[in-house]
Amino acid sequence: MMRALLTFAALIAIAVSGPVAAQDTMPPAPYAYTQLEDPALEAKASELMNTLRCLKCQSQSINDSDAPMAGDMRHQVRTKILAGEDPDAIRSWLVERYGDYVSYQPEVSSTTWPLFAIPALLILIALLVLLRRLGRRRHEGDE
Structure with missing residues (x-):
């Protein structure tokens, strides 16, 4: 029984490693x-x-x-x-x-549009925040 199991394991190892080894030895x-x-x-x-x-x-x-x-x-x-x-x-x-x-x-496609839209959106948000802060400073300086 043990001998049959070892033989079976060896056959599986050869069957699995054969195609993998063949891929590495294929010419380019x-x-x-x-x-x-x-x-x-x-x-x-x-x-x-x-x-x-x-x-x-x-x-x-x-x-x-x-x-x-x-x-x-x-x-x-x-x-x-x-x-x-x-x-x-x-x-x-x-x-x-x-x-x-x-x-x-x-x-730009249905799967890649966020790659283009998100940076533009972040820049727009940063500009709005910056303009809002500059506007507040001007109003505070007028008072």
């Missing part, structure tokens, strides 16, 4: 670390990649990150640029696939 995508031959297309791809966030690192763009996922995203961007796709269309595709968080340049 062709354009993950290789630039495009056309300097103009590479510049366009690089400009876009600098505005996209690595989802693993969270503090680096996919252009700066060494994470395998960032390499896959660089490959996707370069492949699509090479195919003649517009950078805005590529950004939209990535946002649709990974969510608004992937872009360092979020667009």
Whole structure:
């Protein structure tokens, strides 16, 4: 009975770790670390990649990150640029696939409008408070 349990546990460990280990040993995508031959297309791809966030690192763009996922995203961007796709269309595709968080340049949408509205509202409130205080000081000085 104990031998059967150990065999079963070993089989489960192999089944679980096999796919995970395979992901680390997979070769990187062709354009993950290789630039495009056309300097103009590479510049366009690089400009876009600098505005996209690595989802693993969270503090680096996919252009700066060494994470395998960032390499896959660089490959996707370069492949699509090479195919003649517009950078805005590529950004939209990535946002649709990974969510608004992937872009360092979020667009105003139903989910991101508070990011734009709240700072403007706070500035407006600060200005109103400041004007009100200045108005009180003027009235106190007149008396």
